[in-house]
Amino acid sequence: MICCLGPKGSYSEKAAQKFSGLLNQEIIFKKSIYDVFKSLETDFELLGVVPSENSIEGSVTITQDLFLEFPVKIIGEVDIEINHSLIGYNIEKIREILSHPQALAQCGRYIYKHGWKVRPVESTAKAAKIVFEEKNEELAAIGSIENARIYGIKVLEENVQDYQNNKTRFFLICNKNMNFKTNLMPSKSTIIVELKKNRPGAFYELLEVFKYRNVNLTRIESRPSKKEIGNYVFYIDYEQDDDNLGLLTDLRKRASNVIEIGSYFVIR
Ligand SMILES: O=C(O)C(=O)C[C@]1(C(=O)O)C=C[C@@H](O)C=C1
Numbered sequence: 001m002i003c004c005l006g007p008k009g010s011y012s013e014k015a016a017q018k019f020s021g022l023l024n025q026e027i028i029f030k031k032s033i034y035d036v037f038k039s040l041e042t043d044f045e046l047l048g049v050v051p052s053e054n055s056i057e058g059s060v061t062i063t064q065d066l067f068l069e070f071p072v073k074i075i076g077e078v079d080i081e082i083n084h085s086l087i088g089y090n091i092e093k094i095r096e097i098l099s100h101p102q103a104l105a106q107c108g109r110y111i112y113k114h115g116w117k118v119r120p121v122e123s124t125a126k127a128a129k130i131v132f133e134e135k136n137e138e139l140a141a142i143g144s145i146e147n148a149r150i151y152g153i154k155v156l157e158e159n160v161q162d163y164q165n166n167k168t169r170f171f172l173i174c175n176k177n178m179n180f181k182t183n184l185m186p187s188k189s190t191i192i193v194e195l196k197k198n199r200p201g202a203f204y205e206l207l208e209v210f211k212y213r214n215v216n217l218t219r220i221e222s223r224p225s226k227k228e229i230g231n232y233v234f235y236i237d238y239e240q241d242d243d244n245l246g247l248l249t250d251l252r253k254r255a256s257n258v259i260e261i262g263s264y265f266v267i268r
Pocket residue numbers: 005009010011012013051054060082100102103122123124125168
């Protein structure tokens with residue numbers, strides 16, 4: 001089984017469908033991204049799908065932070081096209097927009113232009129569900145066309161995100177103790193690195209390892225370590241190195257901590 005943020009109709013479900021088609025797994029829904037991580041903590045059979053980053057808004061920070069809290073590994077990656085619609089009853093009467101905070105941020109200018117209030121909720125699908133249940137013309141949701149279809153509400157405007165070509169990257173994850181097997185070859189890896197000391201050149205020396213090993217980096221992101229202000233951990237994604245163990249050994253000589261989050265296949 002694969003669990004993801006629900007209810008039915010969320011973008012997370014779209015991503016989960018890509019993996020479920022490939023791995024022949026049933027999809028179940030959770031109330032939050034936190035609950036997806038939490039469910040994997042004790043269930044070594046369950047897979048999970050979580051959003052990682054968006055092309056407009058950047059990192060889904062809750063997901064990044066939970067990788068440090070829970071014993072999970074990444075086993076797959078997929079990019080999903082995100083086309084937000086305004087769904088509700090009557091565009092003239094709208095006063096408040098409901099959606100997931102990421103979706104609200106991706107449509108920030110559009111919402112601001114109309115002067116609408118915003119109400120962040122657990123997911124785009126949950127927003128559509130509330131708009132349907134409350135039957136209040138002053139409310140509208142931002143979500144996918146499928147959300148409107150599921151609840152029989154109107155699509156008032158399509159493609160309302162501030163930039164076109166909007167995509168969100170999702171990870172397929174499981175417990176670190178799960179013996180997940182697939183014949184899909186890993187093509188990327190993610191690690192979290194803590195530097196030894198804040199001193200000139202420390203980060204440069206770390207990056208040097210990727211240069212002399214000719215390994216292509218695909219993302220570097222810093223997040224507060226949550227220990228002290230100005231102290232960071234670095235999330236690094238890179239294209240698979242033939243000698244990943246050698247790469248990790250070299251990095252460990254130059255960092256105080258290198259946590260492997262997984263080497264995984266990518267669906268294009
Ligand atoms: O609300 C949803 O439908 C989700 O699956 C969550 C989520 C996210 O957290 O990024 C997924 C894709 C979009 O970027 C907006 C919201």
